Amino acid sequence: MWKRRVRPRVRSTSRLFATFAVASLVPVVALGALVLQDYTRDAAEQGRAQGLAQADVITQMVVAPALNSGDTPTLGGDDLSRRGLTADQHDRMREATRLAVFNGSVQHLRLRGFSGRVIFSDDGSSSSGVPVSDPDFQAASNGEPRARVIMGRTRTIRVMQPMFAGATGQSVGVVEVYLPYQEIADRLEQQVSHTFWRIGGGLAVLYVLLALLAWLTTRSLRRYAADQRYNALHDALTGLPNRTAFRTWVEERLDRATRDGGHGAMVLVDLNRFKEVNDTLGHHAGDELLREVSVRFRDSLGPDDILARLGGDEFALLLPGRDRTDAVALLEQARARLTEEMVLDGVPLSIEASFGIALYPEHGHHMEELKQRADAAMYQGKRGTMDIVVYSGEQAAQPHQWLVVQAELRHALERDELILHYQPKVGVSDGTVRAVEALVRWQHPERGLVPPGDFLPAAEHSGLIVPLTEWVLRRALTDQLGWTAAGKRWVVSVNVSARNLEVPGFPGLVAGLLAEHRTAPHWLMLEVTETALAGDTDTVQRAIAELSALGVGISVDDFGAGYTSLSHLRGMPVAEIKIDRAFVKDVAHDPQSRAIVRSVIELAHGLGSRVTAEGVETAEVYRWLIEAGCDEAQGYLIGRPVPWPQVEPDFSLPVIDYSEGFVR
The missing domain is CATH 3.30.70.270 (Reverse transcriptase/Diguanylate cyclase domain)
Structure with a gap:
């Protein structure tokens, strides 16, 4: 299921890679076009430079010698427009240019004065040519050569070359030369083509490297994102979803x-x-x-x-x-x-x-x-x-309500809203009260008397069970002083949880409270649930041993309902075993319950412990317990939990007829 959730992420990273590839292609192509444009411009500039150099050579090697050789005077510093050429100079010019044109090094040549007048033309024409107003003509008149590529049926380089006097070095006219450009252009195009492929190949390699880097980066990001998503949704220890x-x-x-x-x-x-x-x-x-x-x-x-x-x-x-x-x-x-x-x-x-x-x-x-x-x-x-x-x-x-209960219970301890009720335990043989079990109640200011089932679970799963148990012990020992002064010699039983026994120093707390109330340890019984003993932790075992060493009685509560085995009871200093009400209530008519209860009674007596039956609610059950040899009984038949001054058995003790051997 989660694989399907990752696929959109994979597609998005693929789109990201494609976008990056296209985006990186644009600057690479632009860079290539810019470089190619610059190189083409440089090539054209190189062609013009070659044209200028070739025109200069023609001027120096063809025109100037033709005008300055022989018996004809050399060129002076005057404008050729005023002076013109002699017949001899004209013939030498024609002969020289004819050879140049024939060789193909020159397409057309004119010699012009500053006024634009054609002094010489290889084809004999005296018109056309570059206008005097042309910037190239003006520049050449001022001694600065200019070259321009002319695109027509054939590509030509037009050069406007100043003509300098041999003796003075002054410009006396303009040489207008048309040179063939095709060969130069072909050579330059070949150079540009070679350069284009080199640059293109280099840029292509660069692009491939960039694309590969982008792909590797995208894949790494995709894996990283997938790992992050996996880690965000899974437990690092077990690999399970979190x-x-x-x-x-x-x-x-x-x-x-x-x-x-x-x-x-x-x-x-x-x-x-x-x-x-x-x-x-x-x-x-x-x-x-x-x-x-x-x-x-x-x-x-x-x-x-x-x-x-x-x-x-x-x-x-x-x-x-x-x-x-x-x-x-x-x-x-x-x-x-x-x-x-x-x-x-x-x-x-x-x-x-x-x-x-x-x-x-x-x-x-x-x-x-x-x-x-x-x-x-x-x-x-x-x-x-x-x-x-x-x-x-x-x-x-409802554990989600426990936070509220825990908060209110803390205030209840501070405001002394808790009270204790006591339920009597009587000797089965004579019906006299031998002990009372302290049961905590909460006198809530709004909800009235709250039973323990509504707040003890919240306390047991928090640290509140520790101060709550201390409060119960302190109040129970205080009440015991009261009924002892009234002539009631009752042992008081207080329930403690496994969490109490796991708290370091709990036996010392009990010893301190006994000393504070000047109560002999054997007058206190601590009831521990069978489930707490099943944990069999060293801390619990040590606490029970220390409490027993003090002389405090240890009672196993709700025996039969948990996981205690004989191995847990062996060697355990247990003074009392309380049989869970689930077995006691059916002994009058259920053979299996009777068998279990008889076995527990024999087991407890074999371990040297007393046996108390919980949940006794009918006289029929009570009579059966007498016959089974149970030591003590506790339940609604005998008495409900009440404040200690009201503790008295409120049932009629069945008469034991020893002569007849049965209970009436």
Whole structure:
């Protein structure tokens, strides 16, 4: 597709070369014509000079001797018009000129006085000739010879040559000589012809060199322009189209789909834990990873599919003509290819990615609209357990609104608009409250009480999660002092994200807050999501080890919903495992859920950890948990999140009849 876009550029450079060739030809031809004109003029001047020289020779060697030889007195300083010639001089002149005319060196010769009178003529005529008023005659009368080429049936050189007296050196008349010019002209034309071909050949070579230089320059410019255009539209690292090219492609395809009723999908892809590769193996390994990922993506796509790198570890795809099923099937193949093990710097890696899909025209008709919704679906997948997520309307987060949420949340921290509610966790065996989980709420001045799902994702993907978590810890420990003073011995649980654990000094922050509130570490439980543990980074592992060494309890939240394996839990100082509500809610009637929950309970007890079931909403589920040996329960059956003074279990504890061996 992009090759077709380059062709107009090629045609324009061809036109540029043709224009340059024609434009350079004009001055070359003009230069050649000017040089030829100058040379022709010089040749004509040379012909006149030869005529003057020949006329001077004739005057000196023919006319003057004829007039000054023999017994006749030599020429004096008088005008020949007054004196004329003697018969003897006239005969010698005739004899001399007859020989010259016969030899062809002279066509016609006259000797004239200053008055114009013909003193002698080779043909005996005494009329015609150059008028006295002619500038050439006047110049010759004043002692200055003149020559002119006369174009007639035959080309002739007319020379007006002054006649000087032999003794005095004064001009006494004018010799009017007509000399044959054809031979001179032929010789000059031959010289001009030779010169023309030499000059023409030289100019032709010059033109060819200029044209070759122009062609080479144009080709270089064309290649440079093509390279610049390619670089402007492609990613230098992977060779994939960049954000600008992708936008152009998408807009063209969407316009075409709008006209023709077509459909397709836009996909945004973000690599998981790419930062860890850069941090641990270096940026060169990260670059190699991106190149390998781009190759694997390309191998998984069809000929009409478009792949681009938007920047960092973010990629985008446009899948024309593919519906929801086709798009998901294609991305599952791409994901399988992507997760194949690769080796970077001797380290085997398996890369994963999150895919967000927006369909057109179902989810939008414009580039930005589809991109926002694909982005929302992708981040929904990052927060959940699905790698491939199709946009599902308002249920998906809107990352493009997060900037606004983040700005307002900063002000909320400054203005103390956040509050904590607490949900109780009870011992399954006796129903007493053993711990409470701190859940943050936002008392927005305009929107009222905002649930955490509306602002925590924005905080988790920015630096705000750090001060927000510190605020929750500080407020929870302060509230704990209040219920402890009221005789309530409850452990407080606070949720922390992987980003908190990755911040240097987080264990020290927790230790400082415990010391500030004079709270024993075992009265604090930090709940870490299973997904955070799946990262298995050295920083997270080190932070958990330091917190456990302080005496703070570590709880694995939402167990079963993420990617944690037994290898992650082995050797991990875990005090509590919380079973995800997705498995707990169906234990009353789903054999598979019951099997999973029983296995988790046995696993946790084998690791020396307590087990808490989340999402307990019915007495039937609660009774089953008692039989399964679960340690603690949490959910709406037991109590909803409320301010700490209102925390009390609001359900009737099922009676355990040990004599009968069942729960009533």
